[in-house]
Amino acid sequence: MNFEVRAVPKPKHKRFKKTAKERGRITSEVYEEALERSGGRCERCGKYEYLQCAHLIRRWKVEIETTVNDVAMLCGPSVNTGTCHNIIDFTRVGKEWAEEYRQKLYKRH
Template sequence: MKLLNPIPKPKHKRRVPKRGNATRITQAVRNEVLNRSESRCERCGRTRAYAFEMAHLINASQGGRGDDPANVVLLCGPSVNTGTCHNFADYTAKGREWRRKKHEELKRYYG
């Protein structure tokens, strides 16, 4: 079915961003995290891995911002593989404690 007079999309930006966009990791934060970590896993220090992933310290589902470099770390991954740092941080009690301490450390680092 084809509309005869479709309503054009607005050409302005949203005044209040959608919730999904608030948790999306921005390119500026990605660059800052890569510079801060010197392209190393921030937990184990590994420079070579199958994949490196940006990870929220406060989960996106809990409102963790993607535009705050104190909330994002570079970890070796993928998160679904057992034994990687991203898996450790997301799925273990010790990993959740590590994320909390790392978040406190980065909040002090960024002031």
């Protein structure tokens, strides 16, 4: 039996699956909603500090897109040791907190 070998043209349509970077993007709507929820305070320690919208889940783990339940307003900046954003990004305790907090957020609805 002969199989005809044909060059398959590249699909012209846009990729259906978004890249991890796209899925991890925090839209302004998500940001505003998170900020409103936080009341301007860090959602972990409650301080009125410089806040950053932090991912509660690794970006590549986001399946479709980042929702308000996947983020939290946390004191930052993430590069400073001791801030909540730093803690959830770089410590185990923080990661556990983030995972639990995310579950809590999803249960609210």
